Amino acid sequence: DTGVSQDPRHKITKRGQNVTFRCDPISEHNRLYWYRQTLGQGPEFLTYFQNEAQLEKSRLLSDRFSAERPKGSFSTLEIQRTEQGDSAMYLCASSHGQGGSPLHFGNGTRLTVT
């Protein structure tokens, strides 16, 4: 399968714990995006990378959130001191990065904070 891969698919954690998600984009794609989606809503942009450089972060990305893409390939999204409001689907997408190229999404990581 050469699509976007996310791990884990599901994560249940207790409030206050740290969690880390991984995304492996389509190999030839140089842009990688993180989105968050809550039930009944469209995905909301969190951040994106051009190769290893993080170029933009949403106001939704509080200081408890950090994303990295150290070698310009896979990316990790860490949430520290999780809160119940962090419960959501975290989606990763990648694209060629050229103007007008579609984002291809993974199947997400479903986070539940108890």
Place this chain on the structure above:
Amino acid sequence: GESVGLHLPTLSVQEGDNSIINCAYSNSASDYFIWYKQESGKGPQFIIDIRSNMDKRQGQRVTVLLNKTVKHLSLQIAATQPGDSAVYFCADTGANSKLTFGKGITLSVRP
């Protein structure tokens, strides 16, 4: 088929009929538009895209229409099938390819 705006969350159509899903966008600087389909438990799946220099684009059983004057986008699905049942999102983007999604419409296909 029936047409609805993003203000109505559900569209129900008879199998075999045509479906029309409408979307209004707000950013007049948007130059690229995409329709996604999302099934339960999965990420959004690319259906079709269109650039702002076009007003119509056709794919297999799907057509996207763009009216930049009124900032309106529509997705037409011909001969709707049960497998088309899903939530559909329109999304638009500017220069940095950051997509902004609408809230989505649930398409339900009646057998």
